Amino acid sequence: MLIYHKDPNGLTEKEIYQLDTSLSLLQNIRNKFPNGFDNTVTDIYVNNEKIDPLVYDLSRKVTVFDQVVIINRQQASVVVSLIVAVIAAVVAYALTPTPKTPNATGEQKDSSNNKLTGQKNIARLYQAKPDIYGCVRSYPDIVNPAGTEYIDNIKYVEHLFCVGVGEYQLENFKYDQSLLDKIAGTSYTAYKPGDIIPTVRYQFPSAEVNGQELTPINLADEELYTVDYGKFISYSPSISYPSQNIDSIITLPEKSDIAYFENLIKPISITFKTPGVIYHEYANGINRVNVNMKLSGVLNSIKYNDKQQPMLYLSHVKLLDYNLKRKPQKISYYQIFTNSLKIEHMGGTYTDAFHLPESGTELWVDLVFQRGLQGNVDLKFIFWQVDDFGNEIAGTREAQNYNISRNTYEPQNVTVKLTPQGGLSKYAMIIGRLNNGKGDLTDQVKVENVFIVDYDYNYQVKDTLIYVKTRATSQATSLKELKFNVEATRKTITYNAATKEIDHSLNPSRSFADALLHQYVSVYERDPTELDLDSLYQIDKSIKNTNKRLGYFDFSFDDIDVSLGQRIETICNAARVYAYRDGQKLRFARNEEKLRPVAMFNALNTVSSSDGGTIQKKSSLPTTYDGIQVQYIDSSKDQIGGTDKKTYIDLKIKNNKIVSGQAFRPLKIELAGCRNHDQAMNRAQLEIRRLIYERTFIEDEVINDANFINKGDLVLWSDSYDETIISGEIVRINNNTFYVDQELELDPSKNYRVAITDKGGYPSDWINIKSHTHNSFTADYSTAYVADNINIQMGSIFIITETISSEPTEFLLTEKIYNDNGTYKIKLVNYDSRIYEYDRESGFFSPGENI
Numbered sequence: 001m002l003i004y005h006k007d008p009n010g011l012t013e014k015e016i017y018q019l020d021t022s023l024s025l026l027q028n029i030r031n032k033f034p035n036g037f038d039n040t041v042t043d044i045y046v047n048n049e050k051i052d053p054l055v056y057d058l059s060r061k062v063t064v065f066d067q068v069v070i071i072n073r074q075q076a077s078v079v080v081s082l083i084v085a086v087i088a089a090v091v092a093y094a095l096t097p098t099p100k101t102p103n104a105t106g107e108q109k110d111s112s113n114n115k116l117t118g119q120k121n122i123a124r125l126y127q128a129k130p131d132i133y134g135c136v137r138s139y140p141d142i143v144n145p146a147g148t149e150y151i152d153n154i155k156y157v158e159h160l161f162c163v164g165v166g167e168y169q170l171e172n173f174k175y176d177q178s179l180l181d182k183i184a185g186t187s188y189t190a191y192k193p194g195d196i197i198p199t200v201r202y203q204f205p206s207a208e209v210n211g212q213e214l215t216p217i218n219l220a221d222e223e224l225y226t227v228d229y230g231k232f233i234s235y236s237p238s239i240s241y242p243s244q245n246i247d248s249i250i251t252l253p254e255k256s257d258i259a260y261f262e263n264l265i266k267p268i269s270i271t272f273k274t275p276g277v278i279y280h281e282y283a284n285g286i287n288r289v290n291v292n293m294k295l296s297g298v299l300n301s302i303k304y305n306d307k308q309q310p311m312l313y314l315s316h317v318k319l320l321d322y323n324l325k326r327k328p329q330k331i332s333y334y335q336i337f338t339n340s341l342k343i344e345h346m347g348g349t350y351t352d353a354f355h356l357p358e359s360g361t362e363l364w365v366d367l368v369f370q371r372g373l374q375g376n377v378d379l380k381f382i383f384w385q386v387d388d389f390g391n392e393i394a395g396t397r398e399a400q401n402y403n404i405s406r407n408t409y410e411p412q413n414v415t416v417k418l419t420p421q422g423g424l425s426k427y428a429m430i431i432g433r434l435n436n437g438k439g440d441l442t443d444q445v446k447v448e449n450v451f452i453v454d455y456d457y458n459y460q461v462k463d464t465l466i467y468v469k470t471r472a473t474s475q476a477t478s479l480k481e482l483k484f485n486v487e488a489t490r491k492t493i494t495y496n497a498a499t500k501e502i503d504h505s506l507n508p509s510r511s512f513a514d515a516l517l518h519q520y521v522s523v524y525e526r527d528p529t530e531l532d533l534d535s536l537y538q539i540d541k542s543i544k545n546t547n548k549r550l551g552y553f554d555f556s557f558d559d560i561d562v563s564l565g566q567r568i569e570t571i572c573n574a575a576r577v578y579a580y581r582d583g584q585k586l587r588f589a590r591n592e593e594k595l596r597p598v599a600m601f602n603a604l605n606t607v608s609s610s611d612g613g614t615i616q617k618k619s620s621l622p623t624t625y626d627g628i629q630v631q632y633i634d635s636s637k638d639q640i641g642g643t644d645k646k647t648y649i650d651l652k653i654k655n656n657k658i659v660s661g662q663a664f665r666p667l668k669i670e671l672a673g674c675r676n677h678d679q680a681m682n683r684a685q686l687e688i689r690r691l692i693y694e695r696t697f698i699e700d701e702v703i704n705d706a707n708f709i710n711k712g713d714l715v716l717w718s719d720s721y722d723e724t725i726i727s728g729e730i731v732r733i734n735n736n737t738f739y740v741d742q743e744l745e746l747d748p749s750k751n752y753r754v755a756i757t758d759k760g761g762y763p764s765d766w767i768n769i770k771s772h773t774h775n776s777f778t779a780d781y782s783t784a785y786v787a788d789n790i791n792i793q794m795g796s797i798f799i800i801t802e803t804i805s806s807e808p809t810e811f812l813l814t815e816k817i818y819n820d821n822g823t824y825k826i827k828l829v830n831y832d833s834r835i836y837e838y839d840r841e842s843g844f845f846s847p848g849e850n851i
Contacts, residue, residue, distance in 0.1 A: 002032060005071045019062045024584075026058040029068070045069040057565060059584050060526065120483050127558065129463055130164035131523065133515035133571070134554030134673070135508075135637055137644040138163050138488040140466060147203040148449065148472070150366060150415040155472030156185070160200065161484060163464040164556065165523075167192050167491040169508040170466070172636075176483040185471030191461045200456040203364070205449050206354040212447045214367075214379065216437025217269075217296075217316065217349055225345040229256050248297065250312040251305065258310045261345070262302055265353035265392075265430055267315070267382070269346040271296040298349060298432075350382075350432035351447065355390050359426050360452035363418040367445055373406035374442035376435070383429040385422050396422050401434075409442070427452060464488075485644075487637060492518035497537045502528055512553035512575040512673075513540035516568060524564050532587040539577060539590050547842070549638065550682055551575045555673035574673035576686065580711045587710065591686070593836040594714035597810060599705060600755065600763045602718045602727030604797050607701040607823050615719065616697040627652030627663020628688040635675035649677075649684045658688055667691065685838035693832035696808050699825065705761060706816055706824035713813045714831055716755055716763050718799045725809060726800040730756065730784055738784060739776045740798070746772045751803040757796045758783040768803065808832075 002017040019028050025046065044051050046068055123142040132138060140161030147158035163170070170190050173180040180186050191197060215222075229252055250272070252258065261268070272295040297314035305311055356363070363383055378401065385396035402416055420427060429450060437443055468484055491506035492514040502521070509515070513536050521528045543551035553574045557567060568586070572579050576591045630649045636642035652663035669687060674680050698717060709715060718727040726746075732739035738756070746752055752769040754777065770778045777800070786795035801809055811828035818824055 001066075002028060002068045003070070004033075005069070019066060019068065021062045024059050024061055025066070025068065028062055029058075029070075033070075043071045045071070057581070059530065059581070060564075128560035129162055131166070131519075131557040132164045132168065132488055132555070133490045133492070133519070133557075134510040134512075134552055135487060135489040135635070135675070136554050136556050137485055137633075137635065138556070139483070139485045140164075142482070143465065144202055145204055147201050148366065148415075148451075149364070150413045153413055154185075155413060156469060157472055158201065158467070158469045159482070159484065161466045161468065163466060163486065163488050164490075165463050167506050168464050169489040169491060170464075170486050171489075172487040173466075174485050175470075176485075180468070180470075180484075183470060186469065188466055188468045191465045191467070193461055193463060195461045197459045197461060197465075197467070198457065200459045202358070202360070202454045202456065203451045204356065204358045204360070205451050206356050208352070208354050209447055209450050212351050214351065214377075214431060214433040214445045214447065215349055216433050216435065216443075217318075218436040219439075222346060223344050225260055226342055227257060227260065229253065229341045229343065248314045248317045250314065252310045252312065254307060254309050256310050258302060261299065261312075261343075264345070265428065266302075267298045267300045267350050267430070267432065269296070269349035270299045270312075270314075271344045271346055273342040273344065296346070350430050353428045353430050354447075354450045355386065355428045356426060356450070356452035358452050358454070359424055360454040361419070361424050362453040363420065363427060363429060364449075364451040364453050365416045365418070365429075365431065366448040366450075367404075367414050367416060368448045369406070369412040369443070369445055371411070371442050371444055372409035373404065373412050373445075374409070375407075375438065376403060376405035377443055377445055378403050378434040379416075379445075380432045380434055381416070381418055381429060382432070383418065383420060383427050385420075385425045386428050388426070390428065392428070396425075398422070413448075424454065490515070490518075493522055495533045495537050497534065497541070500534075502533075510552045510554060511540055511544075512551050512571050512577070513537055515553045516571045519567055519571065520564070526564075530584060530586055532582075532585050536588045539575070539588060542590075543575065547678055547682075549676045549678040552676060552679060553673040554633075554635070554675040570672050574671065574679070576683065578712045582710065589710065589712040591712060593833055593839060594812075594831065596765055597714045597716045597755070597763045599709045599713065599761060600716040600757050600797055600799060601700065601702050601705070601826075602716075602797055602799055604727070604729055604794065605703050605705045607703060614699045618695045618697075625663070625665055625667040625691055627661075627666040628684050628691070629662070629666040629668045630674075630680045630684040630687070631668065631670045632674040632676075632680040634677070638676040647677075647680075649680050651684050651688045653688065653692065658685075658692075682838065682842070686835065689835040689837065693835050694829050696811075696830040698811060698828040700828070701819070701823050701825050703823055706826055708761060709813055709816070711813055711816065715811055715813055715828065716799055716809055717811050717828055718801075718809060724802065728798060729787075729794060730796045730798060731786055733784055733786060736770075736780060737776050737778050738781075738798075743774055744772055744777065744800075745774075746777075746800070752777075752800050753803050754779055754781075754798055754800045755809075756781050756784050756798045759785055763799075769800065 002019055004015040004017075017032050020031070023031070044053060046056065047066060120139060123145075130138070130141065140163045143160040143162050149156050149158075173188055175183060175186075180188055261270075295317060297317040299312055300315055301313045303311045303313065363381075365381070380399060380401050382397065382399045384398065385393040387393060398420055400418055404412075404414060406412055431447060433445070466484075466486065489508040489510065492509045492511075493506065494503045494509065494511075494514045495501075495517055496503055502517070516536065517528070517531070517533070520526050520531060540551055553571050555570065555574070568579050572588065578589050578591065579586055580589075581587075628649075628651045632647055632649070634642045634645060634647035636644050650660065650662040650666065651658055652661050652666070653659075654661075667687065669683070671680060671683055674683070700717070718725045726742075726744065729741045730738045731741050746769075752772070753766045754769050755763045755766055756779075757763050764781055764783075767779045767781055770780075772778070784796040785792065787793055799809060808830040810831040812831050813826060814829055815827040816824055817826075
C-alpha cells in the first residue's frame, strides 16, 4: 500500500494506492507520481521506518507486506518536479569495505557457529534458523528439550538439532573434539529438507522436581504445617492393633480452619497428636481404657456433613505412640477427647503435586536408587488432568500401582511410563510409597525427573536436522554445555559464465560468488537480472585461478534482523570485493592492483562550489595504529591440526618494515566469513600496507564525467592549486606535438610525464614528454582529439607532472554521491601499488580488471 499525505497535520484527505508487486519500489512511486517529489521537503517511510533515499535500495521488488508512506513537511504544499534524489540513490548506493560482523549482539541472536570461543549448542527461541554458507563447524541449534530414558539401567539422551535452512554436505560429526563414531552407544541420523522422520518425541520436564525422596510410611516424620482444632469428640470404626491399613473418618467441629488442607493436592500424610484418647478393647471381656496416643494416616479427601462439619477421610491409619503398659489386643473403636487436638501435615509418603508444562499423551517418571535396592518398593502414581491455570478437572483422576524388586547394592535407575486414559491433555501428578522402608536406606528411592511426552508421526523435514542418541556419559549429561558439532558445507546454486545461465542444481560450495547468488535468488527470491553476474563470476574465476581460498566465504547468518544489503556486504568483504549500484544493477569490483586509470579530473571538469574541495594528508599512521591484528577461525578442514577456534594474525611496523609480532596498538579486524590462514594473512598484509601508504584523502565536486566511473576505480586527479601539477585541454594537434590552452611553465632541467584522455574519456598510461615549449609539448600518443565546437565541445584533457613527483596523481574512488544540480561529490584516496605487494609476492595478480 502507498499512502500520500499532502498535509502532515492530517487536515486534508490522504491518498491511498495499491502497490504493484511485479514492480520495484521506485517504479511504483514513479508510476503514481510521474512528476516526482522534492526530496528536501518530503519524508518517505518504508514499513514504518523513515528512509534516506540516498542510501536506501528502492530498486527491490515490492512485496504484499510493504507499506510506503510519503508526507510533505510543513514548507511543502504541492507536488514539485522530479525524484532527482531518489533516482540518484539507485546510482549512488554503495557498500562499505569493512562491515561490522553481523548478528554479534548476544547469545540469543548469535549462534555458536560464528563465536570464536565458548561454542555450544543452545536453544535460540524465536530467532532465525542458521543460514550457513561455505564450510562451517556448526554447533546446531537445539530444536526441542532433550529426551531422556533409562533402558536396562543405562540412561540414553536424545537430541534433535537444526543445522540450518537449506541443504548441506555434513561431515565429521563430533562431540567437542571427539568423533561421535568413537563414543560408545552413540548413533545419529541426518535429515535434509523433504525427508520424513517416522517419530519425533517431545519431552518436557516438570520444573517442580528437585530429587524428592519417596519416603516410606514408617519414616515419614517431616513436619510441614500444624494446626490446633481445640476440644471435640469423634468416633471411628473399629481398628485392629497393630494394623496399618484401616480406613477412618475424623469429624472436626463446625467452622474449623481447614483451608490449608483443602488447598493441598491430596492425598497427603498427616498425624494427630492428642493428650487424651479413650479406646475400647475386648479380650477376655470388654475393657475401657483411657490413654494418651498418637495416630497417623493418609488424608485422601475432605467432605462436609449436614451440620457443615468437615469430615476427614483417611486411609492407612496406624498407631504411632501411646503410654500403655501392655499392647492392646483389639480396639473396637476409639474416642478422641482433648482441649488441644493438633493435626500436622507431614512430609513423605506422597509428594507434592508435579505440574507438567505442556500437553501430552504419556507421563514418564525417572526413579533412582542411589544405594541400590535390597527388597521391593511399592509405589502409587496418581494423576489427573488440569486446565490452563493448573486447576484439577473433576472426574479425571487415575491411579496406577508400580512394584520394583531387586537384590543389589549397585545403583539402579528406571523409567516408569504411564499412559493416561484421558489422552492428549495437561496433567499433574503425585507419587506415594505404600510400603515400609529399611533404616539402612538400601531401598531409598528418589524422583529424578517427571516428564510429559508427546509424539509427532511422519514429520516432514523443512530444514537440515540431525537426530543424535547417546548413552549418558559425562558429555551427554552436561545438558547446559552441549558441544555437538558437525562440519557443514552449504549446497548452493551457481552461475555458468559460458552459457550465461544459472545452474539451479545444489552442490557444496565455499565460493563467495555462489553464496551471494544463492542468498539473493534462492533465499530472498530476488530477480537475478538485478545482479551483474558476469563481473561477479569473472572475479570469482580470477581468484580461483590463483588461490581459491582467498574467495571462500564461511559464515552463518543467524539473525533475521540482518538485511540483504548487509549480507551482501559481508559476503563480498571476505573476498575484498566491493558491491555498488549502477542503475537497476548491482555490480562488483575487487580491491586489487589496477593497470591503468579510467578517468581524469582536472580544473576543466571539477566544480568551483561554495564548499570547495578538501585535501587531507596524514603524516603519521592513522590514530597511532602501529600494526594489524586479524581474528579468524582456524578451520580443521583447511589446516592440519586446526582447532576450529579463534586464531590471530599479528603484523607490526618496525623500523619502517612489516614484521610478524603483536603491535603495541594494533588495528583489530574480525574478518567475518574467514576460516583459513591464507585468506586472513592476505587481508592482514593488505590492511597494514593501507595504514602505511594511504595518506592523502580528497573530497571534490565534478561534472557528470563521474557517471562513468564506479567505486574502486583508478582515476587521475590534479590539484588546481598545486604548481607542480599542470592540467588543461589540448586545442591543436600537429603530428606528435600537442598545443594546449594555457602557458606551460616547465623547468628545462627536469623531466616530465603526461597522461592524455581519448574520445572515450579514458586516460592514457603515463607518457614521457620529449620536448616542450611555452604552449606545447611533444609525446608519442595517437588518440588525442580536439574540439570542433559542433559535435565535440571539449578536446582531450591532460595532466603533466614531474617524472619523479612527491605528489600523488593516481587515486581510488571510494564514494560518489549525486548532487541536485547535476554534479557529483566524490571521495578519493591515493593509489599506491605497494599496497598490493603481498599479492604479487604470493602470486595473486589479476592486472587491472576494472570490472
